[in-house]
Amino acid sequence: MLDKDATIVDVKHEVLYQVAKHAYLKDLDEKRDQIPYDIIPGPQANFRCCIYKEREIIRQRVRVAEGRSPIQDKENSNIVQVVESACEGCPINRFVVTDNCQHCMSRKCQQACNFHAITIEKNKAVIDTQICKECGKCAQACPYNAIADLMRPCKRSCPVNAITMDENKIVVVDEEKCIHCGQCIKNCPFGAIMDRSFMVSVIDLINQGLPVYAMFAPAGEGQFGNVSMADLAEAIKELGFADMYEVSLGGDMVADSEAREWLEAYQEGKKMTTSCCPAFVTMVKKHFPQLEDHVSTTVSPMSAMARFIRAKHPGAITVFIGPCIAKKSEVLESITQDNADYALTFEELDAMFRAKGVELKVSDRQLQQGSIYGKKFCSSGGVTAAVLEAFKEMDVKVDAKVAQCNGAAECKKALLMMKVGKLPEDFIEGMACEGGCVNGPGSIKPEMQSRKDRAALFSKADDRGIIDTITPYYEKFPFSLHRK
Amino acid sequence: MEITICIGSSCHLKGARDIVSKLETIIAEKNLADKIHLKGAFCMGKCSIEGVSIKLDEELFYLKPENTEQFFQDEILRRLGA
Numbered sequence: 001m002l003d004k005d006a007t008i009v010d011v012k013h014e015v016l017y018q019v020a021k022h023a024y025l026k027d028l029d030e031k032r033d034q035i036p037y038d039i040i041p042g043p044q045a046n047f048r049c050c051i052y053k054e055r056e057i058i059r060q061r062v063r064v065a066e067g068r069s070p071i072q073d074k075e076n077s078n079i080v081q082v083v084e085s086a087c088e089g090c091p092i093n094r095f096v097v098t099d100n101c102q103h104c105m106s107r108k109c110q111q112a113c114n115f116h117a118i119t120i121e122k123n124k125a126v127i128d129t130q131i132c133k134e135c136g137k138c139a140q141a142c143p144y145n146a147i148a149d150l151m152r153p154c155k156r157s158c159p160v161n162a163i164t165m166d167e168n169k170i171v172v173v174d175e176e177k178c179i180h181c182g183q184c185i186k187n188c189p190f191g192a193i194m195d196r197s198f199m200v201s202v203i204d205l206i207n208q209g210l211p212v213y214a215m216f217a218p219a220g221e222g223q224f225g226n227v228s229m230a231d232l233a234e235a236i237k238e239l240g241f242a243d244m245y246e247v248s249l250g251g252d253m254v255a256d257s258e259a260r261e262w263l264e265a266y267q268e269g270k271k272m273t274t275s276c277c278p279a280f281v282t283m284v285k286k287h288f289p290q291l292e293d294h295v296s297t298t299v300s301p302m303s304a305m306a307r308f309i310r311a312k313h314p315g316a317i318t319v320f321i322g323p324c325i326a327k328k329s330e331v332l333e334s335i336t337q338d339n340a341d342y343a344l345t346f347e348e349l350d351a352m353f354r355a356k357g358v359e360l361k362v363s364d365r366q367l368q369q370g371s372i373y374g375k376k377f378c379s380s381g382g383v384t385a386a387v388l389e390a391f392k393e394m395d396v397k398v399d400a401k402v403a404q405c406n407g408a409a410e411c412k413k414a415l416l417m418m419k420v421g422k423l424p425e426d427f428i429e430g431m432a433c434e435g436g437c438v439n440g441p442g443s444i445k446p447e448m449q450s451r452k453d454r455a456a457l458f459s460k461a462d463d464r465g466i467i468d469t470i471t472p473y474y475e476k477f478p479f480s481l482h483r484k
Numbered sequence: 485m486e487i488t489i490c491i492g493s494s495c496h497l498k499g500a501r502d503i504v505s506k507l508e509t510i511i512a513e514k515n516l517a518d519k520i521h522l523k524g525a526f527c528m529g530k531c532s533i534e535g536v537s538i539k540l541d542e543e544l545f546y547l548k549p550e551n552t553e554q555f556f557q558d559e560i561l562r563r564l565g566a
């Protein structure tokens with residue numbers, strides 16, 4: 001049940017929790033229709049016009065949390081789904097003249113408008129929305145900053161212009177353009193955009209008693225407070241997973257493999273990009289297809305770990321747990337690549353902990369599988385630092401310059417430069433989330449709030465090197481780190 | 485041509501991954517890698533039906549791993565006009 005102070009984060013968590021709870025209890029089929037009533041008991045509406053709309057929104061959210069589209073028979077295969085009943089259709093026009101308008105005599109806004117959309121009425125300037133082309137010249141021209149730019153938050157947040165509106169102003173995500181970065185999900189103030197979840201499938205397979213292995217992304221250190229990897233592994237096993245591995249180890253494997261690839265490319269004078277961020281890779285595929293050959297053929301740390309776990313435990317079902325929504329599309333797009341079977345977010349893991357009544361306990365136990373370089377893959381600049389460390393450990397001197405693209409906008413800019421042959425750097429490190437994976441849309445708390453705990457946890461990691469970390473694994477379990 | 489294979493838990497248990505690797509082998513043997521793209525999908529909601537849910541040109545099929553080869557002959561090759 002939600003009270004009137006609940007935020008959109010609480011609503012999302014409550015839905016995931018209810019779905020996880022009934023999946024564990026194996027009664028989701030009978031209880032599915034009851035969930036909206038349990039969450040919105042009424043009789044008063046707290047968030048929307050009435051409890052009937054609130055319940056319909058919950059019903060659609062439950063569908064997405066189960067991995068379906070919000071509305072039956074209105075299917076598309078995208079990860080990012082619009083919960084139409086929750087979309088307010090934000091009835092805002094982009095440029096609006098505010099009360100700051102002084103009705104001045106210079107009429108700079110009117111002169112700046114190339115489309116004659118502005119008239120000066122009795123008390124202030126007025127923009128004719130039918131004529132306005134949303135160029136923004138008037139807002140720049142106003143000496144009083146009286147013209148506000150109110151682009152819809154979903155549209156503003158999308159780095160690839162994949163968001164449009166239908167005739168009722170309800171959001172439509174263009175599947176052909178969407179890179180699954182999750183920015184619109186994070187930025188919609190009504191939570192009307194959601195990511196489909198594999199959570200029910202994972203719980204089903206756990207309930208069947210199958211060997212399901214968790215792969216925990218380094219961005220999660222600090223997300224659950226000051227809980228060490230050893231304590232998290234215990235909690236994850238209480239959920240029914242056979243065991244937990246750290247994806248930072250996959251980061252080490254990728255750093256070593258990319259170092260070798262970069263060296264070869266550098267000697268050939270070929271420019272290259274990283275391949276670990278799935279939203280970045282999809283950006284290349286969908287928006288810069290001519291650059292696909294420049295993407296490193298090394299698989300992602302998630303994929304490296306899935307291959308390693310299958311080599312070590314034949315028959316294992318591998319589940320990535322991270323801050324990333326695009327990883328879900330990486331799973332779907334690479335079913336022939338021996339990649340992870342499923343991907344979950346930290347939000348979903350948190351809901352599973354609550355559903356199963358697992359309490360996170362802090363103990364003195366420690367666990368470290370990856371090096372500190374593998375762990376820091378999750379921050380902007382981290383992949384570059386790890387590759388440079390691998391060079392150092394291999395005793396190779398390369399004077400390579402790397403464009404460390406922090407966020408989708410910088411990625412797009414660098415790829416554009418690469419496309420026209422004007423990229424000054426030799427390599428691109430592409431991370432679609434600003435700050436890196438630590439700011440991923442599937443996180444429980446923002447990076448600012450988990451930073452202190454992560455720094456404390458990372459400071460306990462020893463100084464093992466990348467090559468020393470991975471060599472024993474390679475000797476025992478041979479598997480390829482390249483795309484098939 | 486895109487072949488979409490459901491990877492939800494129910495289809496996983498019915499052998500979705502086996503079908504993927506069988507299809508991969510056939511595609512490699514017949515040199516059709518540049519014509520056929522295999523893709524996973526979330527649960528298609530047909531869990532009670534026997535066989536793994538597979539979508540081909542928006543048409544749904546339910547396939548058992550042992551029938552993969554026959555399915556490839558009957559449906560995929562026919563659509564490719566080969």
